[in-house]
Amino acid sequence: MSASNHSSCTTLLVGKNASYDGATLIARNEDAGEAVHPKKFVVVHHEDQPVDYHAKLSQFSITLPDQPVRYTSMPDAATDEGIWGEAGVNLDNVAMSATETITTNARILGADPFVKNGFGEEDLLTITLPYIKTARQGVQRVGQLLKKYGTYESNGIIFSDINEIWYMETAGGHHWVAQRIPDDAYVIAPNQTGIQEVKFDDPDNFMYSADLLKFVEKNHLNLGEGFNFRKIFGSDTQLDHHYNTPRAWFGQRYFNPKRVANQSPESADLPFINYADRKITIEDIKYVLSSHYQDTPYDPFAPSADYHTNPYRPIGFNRNQELSILQIRPYVPKAFAAIQWIAFAANPFNTLAPFYTNILDTPDCYRDTTTLVDSHNAYWANRLISLIAADHYSEVMADIEAYQQATLAYGHQRISRIDKTVADKTGGDLMQALSQANERTADRIMKDTEDLLTKLVTKVSDHSRGAFTRDHY
Incomplete structure (x- = not known):
């Protein structure tokens, strides 16, 4: 597999004053180049973090700093092509999602x-997240690695x-x-270069490679007024119009x-920075990142649709592997x-x-994914539910939507209950309590998922x- 087989993600970011509860929210679908690419949820303790790191897809290697902190990660189940940690939160409550593969141009x-x-997406979470104490430090570390x-x-x-969200875009081998x-x-x-006008006199809101202005001037790269990073470093191709921009269009259509x-x-x-007409919830993020352009002429699951001729690539589709919404709460x-x-x-x-995420271990049904099909994972x-639903959409979506509402409600109930239960715990006792609480949450949601799978298999088998x-005689 090449790096491009992980190059289909969609990112949604929500600032703390735009979210429903004052938390920063960052979310990203990890999409692969094939429908089946198993993922798992793990916690990496400092003693398990590599010191001498070696990539699998390139010859990149690095000696990592001392004293990494614990962090969560969403690696591939198979290790022969690298870690692909993708999304996690470290001990200092810094969240990272890496990466949204983006486009550039020949110039x-x-x-x-x-x-x-x-280095690339395979490596980035592992070589960055355990060594940063703020979101800003994350940008600075990756900038140093790029140089x-x-x-x-x-x-x-x-x-x-808890305070900030930073979005960092690379362009070429070293610039950002x-x-x-x-x-x-x-x-x-x-999957497109998104950042637009860069303000070089505003260090509170912009960071960039030290030679960026000189690089652009020397190579005659700026074809317009100001300094629009998207127009200078990005692309505007026929593929973008059908594969990328429709996803931004649907999300902005939903919020505005x-x-x-x-x-x-x-x-x-379409603008990069947007302001919603209302506060944004976890359910909103899930809805947008599950979109197949429902209620538009481009829905491949509409009764008269032919998905083979759909002009636009959906957000929620068969190549989604995992979605992580990383929530850092201030209250x-x-x-x-x-x-x-x-x-x-x-x-x-x-x-x-x-x-x-402040835990000793992750629930086994989310952690112990292998490359073999296992309905208890x-x-x-x-994956089995999605395979059935895609071919029997109208028959099973009522059951799936009922399951989604019930499990999301249960998730919110669990957070409220656990917050109260662990309020007086600290240190190792707290980590143990949160680990056990996660296990109970996973057990319940896994039971509901297995019940849904059983229901769907039973329902579609008759038809x-x-x-x-014998009635046919």
Whole structure:
């Protein structure tokens, strides 16, 4: 597998004043190049963090700093192609999601070629998250790594803490810009360079590679006015119009229906920074990142649709592998402020489970994923459900939507209950209590998932192709 097989993600970021509860929220679908690419949820303790790190897809290697902190991660179940940690929260409540693969153009790659043996998405969470104490430090660390080692691909990298969200975009082998997302704003990023006007005199809200201005000037890269990072470093191709921009269009249409009413799904001018008409919830994020353009002419599950001719790539589709929504809450003690909401497989048909991240271990049904099908494992149970639902959409969606509502309600109930239960605990006792609480949450959601799978198999089996009864005589 090449790096491009992980290059189909969609990111949604919500500033603390734009979210329903004052938390920073960063979320990203991890999509693979194939429908089945098993994932798992783990916690990495400092003693398990590598010292001498070696990539699998390139010759990149690095000696990592001393004293890493504990962090959660969403690695591949198979290890032969690398870790691909993707999303997690560390001991200091810094969240990271890496990466949103993005596009660039030939002029940039001519001036600053990719580095064949640099680092990439495979490596980024592992070599960054255990060594940072703030979101801003995350940008700074990756910037230093880019300067020294370079990268073999273009990526959008997300960091958050209790106060800030930073979105960092690389371009070429060594150059980059990062923008602090305004507290009252949201962002949808769909595999395209997104950051627009860069303010070089505003260090509170922008960071960038030290030679960025000179690099652009020397290589005659700026074709317009100001310094629009998207227009200088990004792309505007036919593929973008059908594969990327429709996803931003749908999300902005959902949060700002009046403003986007007359916009085309192929528009190249959709803004990067957006301001919703209302506060944004966990359910809103799940809805948008599960979108198959429902209630539009482009829904591949509409009764008259032919998904083979659908012009636009959906957000929620068969190649979704995992969704992590990383929530850092300001209204509870720091020791249990961070929650990682997790969903596996195709988002239109799965549900979210909320897990505290200050833990000793993760629930086995989310942790012990292998490459073999196992209906008692969260990834595989949801993969089986999505396979059935895609071919029997109208028959089973009522059951799936009831399951989604019930499990999301249960998730919110669990958070409220656990917050109260652990309020007087500290240190190892707290970690143990949160680990046990996560286990109970996983057990309940896994039971509901297995019940749904049983119901769907039973329902569609009676009407499967080749069915026959004695009544036919």
